[in-house]
Amino acid sequence: MKMIDRYGGSGLIDSVKVSEDSYDLVRDMELYVGHIILSYYDEFLKLYSEYLNEISIPNNPISKLENVSSLLWEGLFSYEDSFEYMPIESTFASKQGVDVVLGKGVCRHVSSFTTDLLLKSGTYCEDFLCFSSYSQLCETLDGNAANHQANLLKYDGNYYVYDVLSNRLLRFISPIELTDYSGECFLYYKPKLDLQCGFISLEELEMKLIGFNSSSNSIAIGRKEYDEIVKETTILFARKLKLLSELKSESDKIKVKIYKGING
Secondary structure (H helix, E strand, O other), X not given: OHHHHHOOOHHHHHHOOOOHHHHHHHHHHHHHHOHHHHHHHHHHHHHHHHHHHHHOOOOOHHHHXXXXXXXXXXXXXXXXXXXXXXXXXXXXXXXXXXXXXXXXXXXXXXXXXXXHHHHHOOOOXXXXXXXXXXXXXXXXXXXXXXOEEEEEEEEOOEEEEEEOOOOEEEEEOOOOEEEEOOOOOEEEEOOHHHHHOOOOOHHHHHHHHHHHHHHHOOOOOOHHHHHHHHHHHHHHHHHXXXXXXXXXXXXXXXXXXXXHHHHO
């Protein structure tokens, strides 16, 4: 585990699968009790994943995530067309994206929803737990606890992280550190909870760090190319507004089913 040790993760060994059994029990119970609601959620994701493929640059996850951010803040994913950033208790601990459809949540709800949506659209995406800071720090894997969750993606063979809440793309500058294109925001990878819940093993973490290290040593997408992706995505979005109005009627019906299924 050379990479784990090199980046201050030796203390993570004791974290491995501490709460995996309890998480599995919660997930299985939620799937049983909330089967109907989660089936509506899956139907909602399918509907918007097809639309997302229509309004995004083909085979371009950055374009998709730009659109997810826009649609989120327009309220189009949420009941009564309004999403409010606020701390809440998750309706489903194992499917936190449901709360985006209900109209409220924080970074973990948005990240989970985004991962569910992109995977449904056929695009690789993972939740990315991290420590967010507006100053550069000497961080380790096992340093400060995670205070943020964003989304890990792959573009042109390299890993990046996209923060849907702030509409921000970040690139790796080390296996555990990322920065945005303005150099104003920094993220530090924090895999402890993923290890505890059994989402990732130490061996898998080591391989991830190797991949992140490779990305940090590669030539990242330049600001000009990124701006071109944003521009082209905006044009595609504008061309498909009629499709959005047709989609909205059907998606609103599913939102109501989810909302009433939870709130009565």
